[in-house]
Amino acid sequence: xxxxxxxxxxxxxxxxxxxxxxxxxxxxxxxxxxxxxxxxxxxxxxxxxxxxxxxxxxxxxxxxxxxxxxxxxxxxxxxxxxxxxxxxxxxxxxxxxxxxxxxxxxxxxxxxx
Amino acid sequence: xxxxxxxxxxxxxxxxxxxxxxxxxxxxxxxxxxxxxxxxxxxxxxxxxxxxxxxxxxxxxxxxxxxxxxxxxxxxxxxxxxxxxxxxxxxxxxxxxxxxxxxxxxxxxxxxxx
Numbered sequence: 001x002x003x004x005x006x007x008x009x010x011x012x013x014x015x016x017x018x019x020x021x022x023x024x025x026x027x028x029x030x031x032x033x034x035x036x037x038x039x040x041x042x043x044x045x046x047x048x049x050x051x052x053x054x055x056x057x058x059x060x061x062x063x064x065x066x067x068x069x070x071x072x073x074x075x076x077x078x079x080x081x082x083x084x085x086x087x088x089x090x091x092x093x094x095x096x097x098x099x100x101x102x103x104x105x106x107x108x109x110x111x112x113x
Numbered sequence: 114x115x116x117x118x119x120x121x122x123x124x125x126x127x128x129x130x131x132x133x134x135x136x137x138x139x140x141x142x143x144x145x146x147x148x149x150x151x152x153x154x155x156x157x158x159x160x161x162x163x164x165x166x167x168x169x170x171x172x173x174x175x176x177x178x179x180x181x182x183x184x185x186x187x188x189x190x191x192x193x194x195x196x197x198x199x200x201x202x203x204x205x206x207x208x209x210x211x212x213x214x215x216x217x218x219x220x221x222x223x224x225x226x227x
Contacts, residue, residue, distance in 0.1 A: 032214045043203050043218035099144050099207045100169050103156035
């Protein structure tokens, strides 16, 4: 969930290493989760999503893990590249008719050469 | 398909003025949501429109309003601007089919209130 007076967690990784970004979500009733990437001056870009009936989903170089017991999401990026440097947000949504995302505070990923 | 477009990209206004921001969703997308992004509060949901009706609303004062047109394009309006309204305003569109919850964001409108 959100917090007042955000301090953005940071993660620095070497190019070619794997990255793991973590997120704690707030609502146990949420059943749809998304990871977004936001580069400076741009809007959030969809990376991968997962529904609550799954605990793992893989995309191209990315994997999302969901642990509903402790309300925890993680995003794993394989072979991190300089272009992966950005702020990463997790977001949650309850199913039903409305599209209302609740965002986490974000993590700044920096890829070192 | 073209992505979500937002106009204008940058805007400078004075306290007390009002502003209207525009969003054109991805073709075929019928749901449009608005978010405010600030360094202090992060990304916060403002409201969502579907079929020209506000379907959901976040915790913002009544100075923030919006509407959606029959072609799914949406506008948001902020009246009596305050310094704290300075933010990046993001629009996101979604198909709103039964199983699709993916929201795609535009580049945002950077509003500065002086």
